[in-house]
Amino acid sequence: xxVVLDDGGTLGVMDTRDAIAEARxxxxxxxxxxxxxxxxxxxxxxxxxxxxxxxKRAHEAKKKQVTVQVKEIKFRPxxxxxxxxxxxxxxxxxxxxxxxxxxxxxxxxxxxxHRELGAKILARLTxxxxxxxxxxxxxxxxxxxxxxxxxxxxxxxxxxKHTSVAPxxxxxxxxxxxxxxxxxxxxxxxxxxxxxxxDEIF
Numbered sequence: 001x002x003v004v005l006d007d008g009g010t011l012g013v014m015d016t017r018d019a020i021a022e023a024r025x026x027x028x029x030x031x032x033x034x035x036x037x038x039x040x041x042x043x044x045x046x047x048x049x050x051x052x053x054x055x056k057r058a059h060e061a062k063k064k065q066v067t068v069q070v071k072e073i074k075f076r077p078x079x080x081x082x083x084x085x086x087x088x089x090x091x092x093x094x095x096x097x098x099x100x101x102x103x104x105x106x107x108x109x110x111x112x113x114h115r116e117l118g119a120k121i122l123a124r125l126t127x128x129x130x131x132x133x134x135x136x137x138x139x140x141x142x143x144x145x146x147x148x149x150x151x152x153x154x155x156x157x158x159x160x161k162h163t164s165v166a167p168x169x170x171x172x173x174x175x176x177x178x179x180x181x182x183x184x185x186x187x188x189x190x191x192x193x194x195x196x197x198x199d200e201i202f
Contacts, residue, residue: 002037003030006045013039070100070149077105077117084121088128095132095152104147118146126150 003011003019011022023030023044031050034041071094073087091101103125105118122139126148133150140147 001032001040001042004041004043006043011044019044068098068100070102072102072104075103075105075118075121077107077111077114077121079121084124088125091125091150092129092132095129095150098152100136100152101129101133101150102147103150104145107144107146112144115141115146122146122148 001014001016001019003014003022005011006028011019014022019042020030026044028044029047030042031045031047032040032042071090073091075084075087079087087103091103094101103122105121107115107118111117119139126135129150133152135148136151137147137149
């Protein structure tokens with residue numbers, strides 16, 4: 001295998017046993033980093049420190065990731081103007097913060113025969129948040145609800161909204177395979193535990 005050093009240097013092609021012995025002499029570990037290469041490539045490094053730095057980099061990347069929430073406001077066909085204004089202001093606040101907003105009109109019983117009342121509310125809301133949002137999902141019926149979804153236009157506040165979230169499995173660093181040989185394993189300095197879509201209304 002081809003053996004390289006952590007500082008970018010190289011020791012050339014060596015027998016696996018010799019490479020393990022060299023790593024042991026340096027008080028470090030031999031880690032295979034390119035098993036499919038010809039010949040395979042291994043690096044002499046401090047394996048515990050390497051895993052720690054990988055985990056730290058993944059955490060920092062997640063901290064900088066922008067996440068968008070979908071928040072909901074609900075109306076009734078007969079919602080009065082005061083309640084409408086309160087919900088509309090909440091929608092504008094969330095959109096300004098970079099979140100999406102799902103606005104829904106809930107119908108009950110005979111109210112289903114007056115869907116135009118719900119459509120008017122959503123049309124009014126669409127007009128009053130037009131400076132902050134774009135319609136991502138046009139108004140439509142889903143069961144006993146009519147809803148629409150607004151997405152915020154790109155603003156400085158939306159760009160600057162960051163949050164730290166737990167990493168998904170695919171975001172976890174891939175641990176390179178350590179090169180060992182029976183009865184001649186370079187012992188690491190530190191062990192790290194692996195951690196109904198209906199038609200549009202208008």
